[in-house]
Amino acid sequence: MSRSSRFRRSLQSRPDRKLVSAIMLFFFSAFLLIAFKGELHWQGFTLAAVVPALIYIATMWLPRFFPADKLLLSVANFLCALGVLVLYSTDLVKGTNYGMQQAVYYGAGILVMLVCILLVRYIRYWRVFIYIIAVCALGLIALPLVFGTEVYGATNWIIVSGISLQPSEVVKLALLLVLSYYMSRRRFWPWLIFAVICMGVLMFQRDLGTALIYYATALFLYYASTGNLWITGAGILGGAASAVYGYYQFAHVKRRIAVWLNPWMDFENTGYQIAQMLMAIASGGLFGVGLGLGFPTIIPVYHTDAIFAVICEQFGIIFGVLILIMYAILILRGAFIARNARRSFHGLLAMGVTVMLALQTFVIIGGVLKLIPLTGVTMPFVSYGGTSLVSCMGLIGLLQGVASVNQDDLTYDYEVSHSRVDGESLPFASLDE
Amino acid sequence: MKPLHNRFRLVTLLLIGLLLLAGLYGVYSVTVYGNRWISSSRNLRYREAKNEVIAGDIIDRNGVVLATTDEDGGRVYQEDQEAREAVVHVIGDRDGNVANGVDSFQAGYLLGFEATLPERILALLQGEQRRGDNVTLTVDSMLNTVIVRAFNTHVRTQEKSGAAVVLNYKTGELISLVSIPVFDPVNITDAVKEDTRHPFWNRAVQSTLPPGSTFKIITASSALENLEDIEEREFTCTGATEVMGTIIRDYGNAQHGKLKLPKAFRVSCNNTFAQLALMLGDTALRTTAESFGFNENFLFRDIVVENSVYPTENRTLVEIAWSGDGQSQIAATPLHMCMVAAAIANEGVMMEPRLLYRVESSGGLVRLRLTPREYRRAVSVDVAATIKSYMLDTVARGTATAAQVDGLSIAGKTGSAESSLDGRDVTHAWFVGFIDDSRYPYAVCVFVEEGSSGGGAAAPIAQAIFRYIQAYFPFQ
Secondary structure, three states: OOHHHHHHHHHHHOHHHHHHHHHHHHHHHHHHHHHOOOOOOHHHHHHHHHHHHHHHHHHHHHHHOOOOOHHHHHHHHHHHHHHHHHHHHHHHHHOOOHHHHHHHHHHHHHHHHHHHHHHHHHOOOOHHHHHHHHHHHHHHHHHHHHHOEEEOOEEEEEEEOOEEEOHHHHHHHHHHHHHHHHHHOOOHHHHHHHHHHHHHHHHHOOOHHHHHHHHHHHHHHHHHHHOOHHHHHHHHHHHHHHHHHHHHHOHHHHHHHHHHHOOOOOOOOOOHHHHHHHHHHHHHOOOOOOOOOOOHHHOOOOOOOOHHHHHHHHHOHHHHHHHHHHHHHHHHHHHHHHHHOOOHHHHHHHHHHHHHHHHHHHHHHHHHOOOOOOOOOOOOOOOOOHHHHHHHHHHHHHHHHHHHHHHHHHHHHHHHHHHOOOOOOOOOOOOOO | OHHHHHHHHHHHHHHHHHHHHHHHHHHHHHHHHHHHHHOOOOOHHHHHHHHHEEOOOEEOOOOOEEEEEOOOOOEEEOOOHHHHHHOHHHHOOOOOOOOOOHHHHOHHHHOOOOOOHHHHHHHHHHOOOEEOOEEEEOOOHHHHHHHHHHHHHHOOOOOOOEEEEEEEOOOOEEEEEEEEOOOOOOOOOHHHHHOOOOOOOOHHHHOOEOOHHHHHHHHHHHHHHHOOOOOOOOEEEOOEEEEOOEEEEOHHHOOOEEEOHHHHHHHOOHHHHHHHHHHHHHHHHHHHHHHOOOOOOOOOOOOOOOOOEOOOOOOOHHHHHHHOOOOOOOEEOHHHHHHHHHHHHOOOEEEOOEOEEEEEOOOOOEEEEOOOOEEEEOOOHHHHHHHHHHHHHHHHHOOOHHHOOOOOOEEEEEEEEEEEEOOEEEEEEEEEEEEOOOOOOEEEEEEEOOOOOHHHHHHHHHHHHHHHHHHHOOOO
8 A cells, every 4th residue: 555545544534533523422411411410400501512612623623723733632622621521510519600610711721722832833033032931920920929818828829800810820831931941042040040939939938739840840851951860869859858848847748748648547627638539539439420429529629639539439440540541641742742843942842841741640649549648739621720721721732832843844844855856955944943 | 862852751751650650559549448438437428328329238147137228218227136236346336436337338339339330320210219239248146146145154254345256267257256345236325435345346356455375376386387396395384484584474373394385385384485486586486477467457358457466676585585475565356366266277378357248239230249268378287287286185185175065176275365454454365266177167266355364264155156156057
C-alpha cells in the first residue's frame, strides 16, 4: 500500500471525530439522567445541550483555524465536562448552583485557551513582552497581601466587587512563560530572582500547596534545561529543609501531617475531612454507587479539594484509575509536543506546562488517597473554581500554541523538500533564535 | 537538542511513575482497608443508607437468624435474651458501641453497597425499596450460649470477664467468638455503660494480653528448630533462676528438679523455659514468634484483629528470660493464641480466620462463598508434630488434666499470665488447645481475666466446649 493511500484512509475513518462524538454522547446522556431524577430539572436539560456544544466547539471547530493536538484537546475537555457533571450531580442534594457556574467558567476557559494559543502562535519576539508579563505577574501575586481574604489558613484570595479571584492560579501561566523564556536565553539571574520573589510571596501568604507546586515546577524546569544535577540536588535538599522548617513553623502544617499519619485519631476535628474522603472512596468500591447517588456532600469541601473522592464514590475506583490514565495521556502528549519543538523556548514552555499539570494532579490525588499529606490545591480541570479552571485551560492553550507552531514547521519542511528548486534550497525551519 | 530530549524523557517517566504510584496505592488501599473505612462507626453515609436500603439478615451456620430488619427499618435480634446476649460481640449493636461487629463491618454487603449495576436498575424499575444481602456466618450461636453458661458455672469471681474462641483449624472458620461480660443489645442500661469491665470491648479480638505460659508453645518450637538435640538435654529447676540479679520463680514456687524438655513443657516449668530463651537469644525467639504472626499487621478480610506484639526495644537479659515464659511486654489477643494452637494442630500451617460462610443477595444470587485460605506456615511439620505430642501429654498428665473428655484425644497448654490491672498485680488464666481428631478439627482458646491458674479456671470451660462439640457436631 502506498503512503498516500494509507494517509487518505486514515482521513476517511477520522478517529478524532469518533472519540469526540463518544465523549459528547456520554455527557449528553449523563446530564439527561440527572435531569430526569425525581422531578424534571430544566438546568439539567440546558447543561445537556451546552456542555456537548462546548466540547464540540473546543475540540472540533477551533482546530479548523490552526493545527492542533486533538487527543490532548479531547482529554482536557473531557475532564472539564466531568467537573461540571459531578458538581451538577451534587447541586441537587445541596441546592447549590455550582454546575451552572462551572459551565460558564468552562466557556471562559475555552476563550482563554484560544487567547493563549494565539499568543504562542503569533508572537515571535518575546523580549519586551516578557518584561511586561513579569511585572504584571509580580503585581498580581502580591495583591492579596494588600487586600486579601483568608480561606482555610491561607491568604491567597482577593475579592473585588463580589468576584473572587485567586491570583496565584493566574500567575502560573506567567511563571511558566517567564521561566522558560529566561532559561532558553541562558539568563540565570532574572530567572532565579523571579522564581524567588513568587515563592516568597506565596510563603508569606501561607499558600503552601501552590508554593510547593511552583517550587517543584521551577526545579524540574531547571533540571530539564541545564541537566545540572548538583544544583538540582541542592534545590531538592533546600526544599526538604524548608519543608521541615515549615513543619515546625506553621501550626496548620503540623496538624496536616499528624492527620495524614492517622486521620482517625482526631476524627471530630482535623481528621474529619480525610476520614470522610476515605469512607466515600471505600463505599464506592470498584464500580461506584452510581451517578447522582451516594452521599458525597458529607465530605467537607467536596467541590474543590475532595472532588476526586466524589468521583470515586459515584463511579468507583476503577474509573478513578482511568482518570489518572487520562492525566497520564495528557502528560505524554505534552512531552511529545515539547520534544517536537524546534525552539528551546517552546520546548521548555511545553515541558513546564506538562510538569505543572502533572505535579498538581499528583499532589491533590495523592492527598485524597492518603498517599501524601493533603494540601489544598485544586484538581486540574475538574475542581470547582473559575480561576483554577481558566488557568488550566490557559496552560492547555500554551501547549496547543507550541503544537501548532511545531506543525507549521513540519509543513514548511515538507514544502521545502518537495519544492525541487534546482541549485538553491531554502533553509530548514530548525532555527533556534 | 539530544541531551535536552533525554532529560525531557526522564522527567516524563518520573511524572508518569508518580501518577502510577497514586493509582496503584488507591486500588490497594480500597481493597485492603475499604471494609475498615466503611464500617467505621463514624460513617455517616452508612447511617443514611439505612434509610434507603433494608439491611440484610445475619444468619448463623445452622440457619438461626441472628439479626433481621423489621418493617420500620429497625434492627431486630433474637427473641431469647440469653441467645442474643451471647452473640452480641459478633453481631454488634444498633448504636455501634461494639467496634467492627458483622453488622457494621459487613455493611458493604448488608446495606447493598456491593450490588451490581443490573440489580440496582432492576430495583429502581420495580420501585421497591432495595434490600441488602443476607450474610451467613460460620458461627454456631448455640455454642456461644454454651460458653457464656460455662463461664457462669466455672468462674467463681463475682465480676467475671474473659473471652473464648473456637475455630476450625483446617479451614479457619470461626465457630464461636465470645467476650465476657456480655450485654443485651436491645436494652443497654446505665449499669452496662458504667461497668468498669467495659462490656462493649470485644476481648477476643481487641484486648492484647500477656499470653503467659501458652507462649511456651512458641518458645519450645523455637528451641526445637534452632538448638540441636534439645530434647536430650537435661535442665535443673531449683525453683528459682537468677538472671542479672532478678529471680525467676515458678508458679506456686514449685521445684521440678532435674528434667528434660517434654517434662518441662508438661509441668510448665518457668525456669527451664527462661533458660531456653537465654540459650536461643532474642533474635531466634523473635523470628519464631514472628513466623507465628507476632508483630504482623493482621489484615484479615472478615474480621478486625488487634496486632500482637513481640517487643523489639529495651531487650535486657531479664526481659529475654521472661519472654520464654510469655511475659515481658509480649501481648496477643485470644483469637491469635487460638490460631497459634490451630497452627500446631494443622501440621504447622496457620489458616486465615474466616467469619463469612456465604453472602447471598435478596434475589438469591450467591455473591461470596467461603474459600479457606492459608495465612502462613508457622513451623515445620516435624516440629508441629513434636509440640502436638507435648500438648497431648499436658492434657493427659500435666497441668491441663481438667480439659480431658472421654473419647476425644485433646491437646492443650495452660497459662497463668501475670499482669497489672489498674495498678494491681493480677494473674490471668489461659487455655489453648485442640481436638487431635480429623473428624473434629477444632481449636479452642479460653481466657479468664483474674482467673489465677489456667488449669483451674480456663481448662474446665474448654472441657465444656469440647463436650458440646462431641455431642452436637456432625462428623466431618
